[in-house]
Amino acid sequence: MQNQFSFLPKIAALTVMAACAAPVMAQQAGSNIVNLGWFHLSPQDSSGGLNKLNGPGAGSYPNRTSAVSNADTVGLALTHFFTDNFALTADLGIPPEFKLKGTGDLAAVGEIGKAKQWSPAIVAKYYFGSANDKFRPFLGAGVTYVWYSGVSLTPAFQNSASLNSGGTATASLSSSFAPVINAGATYNLNDRWSVSLSVSYIPLKTDADITAQPAGGLAALGPQRYKSTITLDPIVSFLSVGYKF
Secondary structure (H helix, E strand, O other), X not given: OOOOXXXXXXXXXXXXXXXXXXXXXXXXXXXXXXEEEEEEEXXXXXXOOEEEOOOOOOEEEOOEEEEEOOEEEEEEEEEEEOOOOEEEEEXXXXXXXXXXXXXXXXXXXXXXXXXXXXXXXXXXXXXOOOOOOOEEEEEEEEEEEEEEEEEEEOHHHHOOHHHOXXXXXXXXXOOEEEEEEEEXXXXXXXXXXXXXXXXXXXXXXXXXXXXXXXXXXXXXXXXXXXXEEEEOOEEEEEEEEEEEO
């Protein structure tokens, strides 16, 4: 009897080995993956100068320029695989705060203002390789809608001669759709967990509209309006940890 069943431990061992050798289906049709990580936004910015639209001195001042700071924030990405290779990702995050610094004739002012940028995006991605691969590079393209909140100007800029003010000033930034170009890679640690790194480029411009209310003897002039076009063109990197459910 003992010899009759001596093959059973061998079969059990082979079964365990086969299970360990089975491919890990980490990303396949129907998979849903949530990624949590760090967004770093690096604007490749330029400023078109400041244009005064009304009142004394109306005209273009191309040397009154500005530069936009880098920004960091927490990001969240939700991805659904429609096939083993094609997926759609929704990128979200806590809006990062950008600071605007005077350059050119505005360099002496220092910081001009700040704003928070909201830019949720939808990106279609093609993953190379198969669902069993641990390392999967991808390319993507999509669209984002960008708007701004918490736009404020520093007292130094509000009071500057550049606004003929000495009083108060407010600003708004235009909203717009923009394309997103994306590339990156995912490394699957197991059938559930993964790490990802992606880099996106967003061709983006915004119009800054400024209304200044002069003080003192200039108050009789009424509100003075200014406009500037700022090219942001940020490069956005996203380092994250993913979980499939």
